Amino acid sequence: MTTLGESLLYGQGGIPRDRPRALDLFVRAPTWATRKPWASSGSCSSLGWAGRRPSFERCEPYYQAAATPRARAEYDALAFLKANEGEFVGRTPPSFERCEPYYQAAATRGHALSMTRLAFLKRYGRPAIKMDKNEANLWVVRTRALVLPGAPVWACNAPAAYEASPRTKAGSGETDPLAWLWWAATTCGCSAAQYALGTCYHDGVGLKRDPKEAVVWYRKSAEQGEPRGQGILGFCYGEAFGVDLDAPLAIRYYLQAAMQGETVAMYNVGFCYEEGTGMHEPNLERAYMWYRHAAEAGNALAANSLGFMFEEGRGVPQDMELAVFWYRYGASLGNPWAQHNLGWMYAEGIGVPRQLDEAFKWLLLAAQQDHAGAMFRVGQAYQLALGVRENPTEAVYWYSRSAKLRNLDACLAMAWCAEHGYGITRDPDAALEWMDAAIRAGAAADDDTVLELVVAMALRLTMNKQAARVRALVEAGVAGPCPAAE
16 A cells, blocks of 8 residues: 555656545555554544543554554655645645644654654744754754664655665665655655755755755756755855855746745845845845745745844835834744844834843743854843843853854953853953954954954953962062062
8 A cells, every 4th residue: 555655646657646646545554554442542532532522642642552663654654745745745835834743743753754854944944834943953863863774664764665675875784764755856756855855965964964965956856847946056056055156047046936936035036136146236125025025925034134124224214113023023933033133122122112021032042043142142131130130150151152153242251251250260261262262253253343352351361360470479489579670
């Protein structure tokens, strides 16, 4: 049944492609391998029998226990295929809202393909899918854990034809958790699978990171008209990722994808117009138009860009309330930049009444996704009791995390904490090291004013340190006062 379903899904073995029938077969397949007592218990919980309201939380353990490894593999395949149908198959624009629950259901059972899609979608976000870099990193780690010799066949996602011997990585005995993806991308020539395989090479999820190989698969996908393949190939040319920089070609691919409703491509077209990339000069009116289209379709990056345009009055009349509106929309979709910007607006009372506790909430969400500026502001909030109780230890924790990302303000804050013993042991040497880091960060930012401040603070620290050494020598009787000049 699984074999026939896969043949119908991709039109293999001389069988015409019939995706609805393929999905129906995957739905029916798992029921053949269940243990009736456990399955009945699951049905009672899920359907509300035995006098109980339906409880999907209670039903899942029973269904898990009822399925054999093969049945679990087929169930996971069904979940992945339903997610894939929502994300890729015959929908313009795709239904990301429909796909995520299925990806989550399969990924929690160890389905590597679903893990790789969640790792990508959670890192970059898509309409109705909230960005969450911490969850994305978790799925990356779990995918890599499957690449082990002797990994179970069902975890490798091999199609039925490969179940006897799952695909192995070239030159090693390691099982390949992406066997099914390889099969769909190569044997079946599926443009969606080619795009997804490219993203695995792009971010190093289940495969060694390889920009050039990512481009190979993106190009295969784009040549078949897949909008996400076209959009991300445009990104590669625009950022010189795996190919030489070619801004005009990047815009061409962006436009091909954007005209098919691909929201990230819409955002990138807007960005090119805003910055004047690949054209004679910027065009803020067109930038706003494309950002608006993308944001209204649920793109979190475009929502943040709209907020910035309204805050600064770039191409539109300055309107702080609209800036807050778009920042809030982007923040609700998990965009850490929008979360930081919304927190800043609350902290300063711009476009909204000043609310320090609300500011701290949004800044902390952004900091937890590694936004360096938000990390610094969270540390500052803990130091100055802005919307939260003073906590020197937490202040230093967030300052140090931000400083390690070369945030200039955080480097200065860490130097001050080390000099004065705030939240950490007083250590002039450490303070000087942080000042050195601040000088490098300031140079990178090309900020002469800040550099002058940093150098002045470093000189003061050095002089204080030298004076302390002389004082210690005098007190120890090793050296006396300097003789008066004659």
